[in-house]
Amino acid sequence: MEAPSQDSGARASAAQDVRAGTPGLPAAPTLGQVVRNLVTLEQAPAFYALPDHELRRLARRVRVVELGPRVRVVEQGRVGDTIYVIEQGTCLLTVEGEGGHAVSLSRLGDGDLCGETAVLGEPSAVTVTTATPCRLLALDQASLRAVLPEASPSEADLRRLMARRHAGYKETIARAHWDSPAGEATVIATYASKGGSGRTTIAINLAAQLARAHPGAVLLIDLDFPHNQVAVLSGLVPTSSLTRASWTASLGDAGDLEDALLSAAQLHASGYLVLSGALRVMEAELVDAEQVTRAIRALKSTFRYIIVDLGISLNELTLSVIDLAEHLVLVLTPELPSLKSGRDVLQIFRDQMHLPEERVTLVLNHRQAHAVVASEAVERALGRLPAVEIGHDGNKPERAVLAGTVLALTDPRSEIARGTRRLAEMFATDGAGGGEPTS
Numbered sequence: 001m002e003a004p005s006q007d008s009g010a011r012a013s014a015a016q017d018v019r020a021g022t023p024g025l026p027a028a029p030t031l032g033q034v035v036r037n038l039v040t041l042e043q044a045p046a047f048y049a050l051p052d053h054e055l056r057r058l059a060r061r062v063r064v065v066e067l068g069p070r071v072r073v074v075e076q077g078r079v080g081d082t083i084y085v086i087e088q089g090t091c092l093l094t095v096e097g098e099g100g101h102a103v104s105l106s107r108l109g110d111g112d113l114c115g116e117t118a119v120l121g122e123p124s125a126v127t128v129t130t131a132t133p134c135r136l137l138a139l140d141q142a143s144l145r146a147v148l149p150e151a152s153p154s155e156a157d158l159r160r161l162m163a164r165r166h167a168g169y170k171e172t173i174a175r176a177h178w179d180s181p182a183g184e185a186t187v188i189a190t191y192a193s194k195g196g197s198g199r200t201t202i203a204i205n206l207a208a209q210l211a212r213a214h215p216g217a218v219l220l221i222d223l224d225f226p227h228n229q230v231a232v233l234s235g236l237v238p239t240s241s242l243t244r245a246s247w248t249a250s251l252g253d254a255g256d257l258e259d260a261l262l263s264a265a266q267l268h269a270s271g272y273l274v275l276s277g278a279l280r281v282m283e284a285e286l287v288d289a290e291q292v293t294r295a296i297r298a299l300k301s302t303f304r305y306i307i308v309d310l311g312i313s314l315n316e317l318t319l320s321v322i323d324l325a326e327h328l329v330l331v332l333t334p335e336l337p338s339l340k341s342g343r344d345v346l347q348i349f350r351d352q353m354h355l356p357e358e359r360v361t362l363v364l365n366h367r368q369a370h371a372v373v374a375s376e377a378v379e380r381a382l383g384r385l386p387a388v389e390i391g392h393d394g395n396k397p398e399r400a401v402l403a404g405t406v407l408a409l410t411d412p413r414s415e416i417a418r419g420t421r422r423l424a425e426m427f428a429t430d431g432a433g434g435g436e437p438t439s
Contacts, residue, residue: 215271
């Protein structure tokens with residue numbers, strides 16, 4: 001562990017801060033500190049499901065560690081003995097790529113954790129360095145075992161979550177090219193005028209398909225208000241959002257906004273990142289079009305692809321994202337209400353927004369085993385044929401949700417995987433995309 005920006009004395013002090021702590025129960029914290037510890041632990045994805053009595057015991061045992069910027073907390077290739085939860089501040093999660101240069105995977109913010117190898121007993125796949133002054137909660141192995149004995153149900157759940165995160169990092173590293181995005185990101189908006197079309201499932205699988213060729217360079221933004229589902233369907237637990245990141249950076253410049261947004265995004269094991277629009281319904285009511293477009297513009301130079309999953313309301317926010325996007329994926333089902341509303345929105349896009357026809361990609365998703373409307377009737381209703389048709393996949397999408405998996409990765413022969421692979425191939429030919437995804 002080291003602090004690249006500090007002198008040797010400061011480095012030694014910082015390293016001692018990170019490593020310090022006698023195993024077992026430290027000096028009793030104040031009641032106020034225990035409450036703060038408890039609030040922070042409840043935000044951490046790995047601890048949120050623990051029973052209250054176990055969380056309270058952990059809150060009494062954690063040590064508070066305060067570090068300056070550019071201090072290594074976790075080092076790639078080493079087995080750690082402590083889990084760290086960020087109470088306040090930002091950390092940078094990096095790996096050493098080809099040629100020995102460090103490549104950023106993501107940023108960790110309030111409520112995020114690192115040091116999974118303290119539970120797994122394996123060398124860390126990543127390096128975690130403080131990007132700003134940080135206040136961390138440190139939980140050593142002895143304290144953890146005192147509350148969660150080995151092989152107990154809670155310890156098994158924690159180990160499973162840690163193993164999933166660790167495996168995700170390793171899979172991302174194994175597939176990564178570690179090249180910087182060429183130019184600005186291609187923005188792809190997914191929209192459906194009727195609920196139940198499977199639009200969000202398509203957006204998630206499209207992100208996974210594009211991330212096969214560009215892990216870490218695909219961002220999926222969930223703007224399906226008021227109840228964001230992308231993170232849940234991806235098996236992730238969001239701790240921040242676009243809305244909160246925008247509030248945090250409201251007094252700063254574009255660089256502050258980019259850092260805050262990256263800190264709020266979460267990395268999926270397949271290599272794409274998820275940024276929830278809001279965490280609570282009340283937050284969703286405060287999101288406006290200017291806030292969203294500013295966020296997308298701030299991130300365009302960081303990613304190759306930005307996919308925005310929109311809700312069914314054709315409001316100012318939705319229209320502003322559609323106007324900003326290079327591609328609009330309009331998802332329909334072969335049912336009369338869906339086709340009628342699809343025809344209406346196509347007319348709005350053409351006559352009022354003056355969107356070129358080539359910017360709108362029609363996807364016909366067969367949610368039922370037998371089509372209600374024949375293919376020729378679909379063409380008559382829409383005035384054009386769908387570019388991609390996704391066959392009925394039975395209950396595979398629902399089973400994937402329960403398992404926390406993505407069909408594009410676990411079942412490449414599924415209809416969802418085939419259809420989204422075709423979409424990814426179409427968008428990968430775009431100038432900013434730079435190459436087709438591997439099949």
